[in-house]
Amino acid sequence: MPLSPLARLARWTAALTFLSATLATASDDLVTDFTLDNGMQVVVIEDHRAPVVVHMVWYKAGSADETPGVSGVAHFLEHLLFKATDTLDSGELSKTVAENGGTDNAFTSFDYTAYFQRVAADRLGLMMSMESDRMRNLRLTEDDILTERQVIIEERNQRTENSPQALFNEQANAAQYLNHRYGVPIIGWRHEMEELSLQDALAYYEQFYAPNNAILVVAGDVTPDEVRTLAKQYYEPIPPNPDLQPRDRPAEPRQTAERRLSYEDPRVAQPYVTRSYLAPERDTGDQKTAAALVMLSEVLGGGQTGYLNEQLVFDQKKALYTSAYYRGQSLDDTTFGLYIVPAEGVSLDEAEAALDDVLAQFLKDGVDAAKLDRIKMQIRAGQVYERDNVQSLARRYGSGLTQGLTIKDIQEWPDLLQAVTEDDILVAARDLFDRNRAVTGHLTGPARPTDASAPADADAAPQPAAEEVSQ
Template identity: 70%
Template sequence: MRRLAAACTALFLTALPALAEGTEDQVTSFSLDNGMEVVVIEDHRAPVVVHMVWYRAGSADETPGKSGVAHFLEHLLFKGTDTLAPGEFSQVVAKNGGTDNAFTSTDQTAYYQRVAADRLGLMMKMEADRMVNLRLDEEDILTERDVIIEERNTRVENDPAALMREQLGAALYLNHRYGVPIIGWRDEMETLDLDAAYSYYHRFYAPNNAILVVAGDVTPDEVRRLAEEHYGPVPANPEVGAPRARPQEPRQMAERRLIFKDPRVAQPYVMRRYLAPERDAGAQREAAALTLLEEILGGGQTSVLNRDLQFDRKVSLYTAAFYNGTSYDDTSFGLIVVPAPGVTLDAAEAALDETLAAFLDEGVDPAQLDRIKFQFRADQIYARDDVQGLARRYGGALTSGLTVADVQAWPDILQSVTGDEIVAAARKVFDRNHSVTGYLLPDEAAPAAQEVSQ
């Protein structure tokens, strides 16, 4: 192992010029007169294109009491417009050999198609149409509401771990809408109606609140011409697109603890989330430190948590750390420990806290940090093979308050963060008064599963 590791270090030092080649030169951005932003990512290896429209509108922008309406509306955009019958949008995409889909998150809703590059204009024509010309009736609403309730059943109600995560999220955020599930609370989903859907639509769907991302075998000039033809005529809506002012978190002063029991739980675990800062435009260093911290603590077999808890102390089966800095408001840093047989959740949690304390004390292992940074550099190469992934990276960032310049500065910022900065960011985040800890346990009425945790 020594020999190869030494060889790698040498490579890593000499390889910098090759790896410095990034993805920036593939990317062009501009705006239309109506305020719609456009990002073009070129990849001419194949005559295909990914066409995405992102709205700066997600579940965290919903009106209280209407949880789930952002996602509900996303489904309803596949119903009709003045010129398209219900379902016709996807049918036309399929008839052109393409595929389409959409997704909703806390800060954004996005619609996308993958088609042959010469069909880009048609995709734009239809997407521009449903941006403002949606036509819904009562029947659409009722049937599709049943569908999203079944979707909630599949994603959440049938999975006790998902139910616990939902409770945990609600406890982490005392005031911010990030505490409300994207799919919605079931009781509120059942009341969503035509008014709720239209009201969200008219509030957020307009070109000046949207970002067009086109990736693939296209040139910026071509995209500009087509975008001006199809999206250009859609008027900006001055009511839409003001800076998003959402209720923010108050000072958090007490840690929260939850115990979630369900007879369907076979494997207990403990999960903790701390409130954590996100990437801000022009200020991404702390988020970069936390991104590296996530890898240091939870990235694979050599991570600090696995080293201590799985290999050395043998108290866990798995550990994980998770952090996503691409967020409009305060995000979270999460930790999971799945205990080994015979280890209680109390003991697993205590071991986790000991490991975190020791890490803050000892600091970052420089060799581990070098390996992680090298992997982030290599990711710049691997990412060029996946333009849809790049398109998502830009769309996600631009709907989370970041700019194209921020996205392009990010890789260098990651490389420049020091071990001391990482420990400082960790110290700030790991404050139990800003956290929630959840235990997922089998219900006591189900003795068969108890042996796992005892």
């Protein structure tokens, strides 16, 4: 028997209340942090449901911290850390993790580089012994450089050179950031990657790979006392880098004119239009605008019921696919982006004009309160379900802390999202949508889809890469 509207509302309210209570009790009590004598911050996230632990070391250094001229060295060094140390042979760390039933990997972003292992909880000491060893005892040879340099160049070939979408995104990102290092691809410019040397890798390693520039995050079936004992044994003896400098990066100049680019590639089967705006990031103690922008991206581009899809795909039938994204978690100014893939017979110029018209109409129509409530519930549910994965929890804290947030900021974030109002979203949108502060791009090719009724794949308009994964 179908539920009455009143019964559906009651069920919706009960579900939201349950999810809110679950998250409130789960997010505050199980995180402990302390600092070792050498300046290394340690964060412990307890989850005793399974005898598993995730051990992560996050360095507050990524590709945006590189010296100009050696782009890609942060990601290059990430690969090289799997080579030999004073006590381990090349590849021995990963082999040991696998022999103990675990998995390991690493990844590099603009703002951080992180290394992790997921193993049985009783293997935590072994992981710390190996990870602390390669923090300061890496032993590289010229052969390592030649071999691994070819690996990262091939990685760029596969992920970037062979993808017109990736090449387009790379150029659009460079147009977005004229002065800041976010305009340089994480993997590096190819001509600079080809020249990366042993000295380049060691200089980055000596500068940034130190305990006072690192955060240890341990999540899973552990206690703070257990982690403290092991961390003091393995990490605390490592001396800090006394010459470590503050992360003082070049700022973007004020943008006063729209930037445009057109990228044509014969491999492109589906043209599309992108628009990106420089946007504020989540700052410690000041995350309200970022929360509003998260909700704006969901209201506009959140799946089939997003405002852009409703207007451009279903009502006007001028698009096959639309989306919006916002990367709020960033050390410096980030971006808010829009995509539109035009329908058959609609030019890129027409699609762009339709997008502008719909954005202007959105500012007049405002935000549908019922849809906003549904989005909030979906976000709340996702945050609750995320707690089933200790690695996701560890990543949430590790990435946030390396990007300038505090534990308090991270734990307050879910409630800030729930507190966003329709007016907050419209204020953020009006401040954001200024063509004179935007980068608009057209990706074109000779071919067009033959079946206009076929749904566009979301991968037709990929977002710029946020991380480069090692293995």
